[in-house]
Amino acid sequence: MTTVLYFGLFAMSFDFISGYTGYLSFGHAAFYGTGAYTVILVANGLVPLFPTSTPFMISLLVGGVFAVVLAVVIGLVSFRLSGVYFAMITLGFAQVLYIFVRGWDYVAANPRDGPSVGGTHPAGFEIGIPGVDQLNLAIGVLAGEEATVLGHTLGSTAVSYYMVGLVALGCYFAMQRILHSPFGRVMLAIRENEERAVAIGYNTYLYKLGAFAISGFFGAIAGGLFAGFRRSATPESSFYFLTTGDALLASIIGGFGTLAGPLYGHLFDETVREFLSKSGQGGGLLPYLRAGLGDQALATPIFGDMTLGVLIDTLLNGHASLYVGIVFVLFVLYVPDGLLGTVRTRVGGTLADAARDRFRDDHSTPERTEGDDE
Structure with missing residues (x-):
């Protein structure tokens, strides 16, 4: 963090x-x-x-x-x-x-x-x-x-x-x-x-x-x-230029022109990499599957000499960057405004402004009518 x-x-x-x-x-x-x-x-x-x-x-x-x-x-x-x-x-x-x-x-x-x-x-x-x-x-x-x-x-x-x-x-x-x-x-x-x-x-x-x-x-x-x-x-x-590439990735995922969005974008990027990493120090998917399925389930043959454990290792072990790239492409295609940008679009502005307006609406004084004095 x-x-x-x-x-x-x-x-x-x-x-x-x-x-x-x-x-x-x-x-x-x-x-x-x-x-x-x-x-x-x-x-x-x-x-x-x-x-x-x-x-x-x-x-x-x-x-x-x-x-x-x-x-x-x-x-x-x-x-x-x-x-x-x-x-x-x-x-x-x-x-x-x-x-x-x-x-x-x-x-x-x-x-x-x-x-x-x-x-x-x-x-x-x-x-x-x-x-x-x-x-x-x-x-x-x-x-x-x-x-x-x-x-x-x-x-x-x-x-x-x-x-x-x-x-x-x-x-x-x-x-x-x-x-x-x-x-x-x-x-x-x-x-x-x-x-x-x-x-x-x-x-x-x-x-x-x-x-x-x-x-x-x-x-x-x-x-x-x-x-x-x-x-x-x-x-x-x-x-190295890839350092800028990581910043670009974070900005696109979080939302260009949102300032805070790149921080959330990098957090999302690091979370996906950690979840799909070999060691999964924060509780990754691969260690979870190995511990949860057990040796007997991992030894189950799928086809030929390939077992379930070998298939899981082939798909997940060391391929975090591949899946991050897929996620990046999906964001470009379907979430062009990024995480924070999409949220702002949904609420009609920044989250601070939306919260302020909601607070004012909840605590506003009702308008008086002619019958209120009576």
Whole structure:
């Protein structure tokens, strides 16, 4: 679930630019990797002006600023194009960065072992208010921190979940605020009809560049959370183009142009993969069938030498990605608005607006009639 939170934030940053301006950023992994590598490099003392004692929250912001600069550089060239050409040129920029980082010995913990980055922050990867020890908790898949809340002890996994979730929630509200501002309304105008937006006087080039920089900032925050939780980063796990592909998958399943939808889309994706995985650590289908059917039922011949157990293994063992692909195709064909988008269509708006209207209807004062006074 911690993975769902930080990658869901990355998918939301992808939806911020792609779903609200209509410009598909296939190179969005560049920002995710920038945030991840900045956090680890700062922790290892490899970024000038930032010692190893730099608080994790500062490292996150530094990674975000670097991503903004990178987004401006990429956007200055890319936004001179549109449609599939914009998507491909951003993908090209990301692949160039991927190859560059993979072969750069300076960012490798040990060049002989390959271009991986590792390290442990002396003060811990702590989320909170820098300088106030009581308001900081370290995250990490292996070296997290325990906490006691209202007499209940939370393990390192739970602490990581809540602290990463706190940052992801804050970033979501920040992006939501931007989308509901006049700036966000221009983003929507660009998506619906850019020529009309230009005709009424908006410099859409600058607005697109600003939206791209904002999305890059939050994408880097997500990458920094990933690196802080995993305590390492590699080009394959951050800069590779399939990272953007996973964000695209989450956005389509959750709903383009919904902001929160990609988070639910990635949760759905991870749930299906877990349910159909080999191990099924969360209670997958394959372990359930093996335990529920029993050895005698699994040994039942189906045809020839094939037993029921062999058939189940053939259909389920290691084929989670195949079934996720089938689900993805079904969503594109029959649920084009995604999970959250379809729900919003059914209720006639956002869930918050629908709940507010329902609450007002239930608590509204009945209209007075002439006979009420009598």
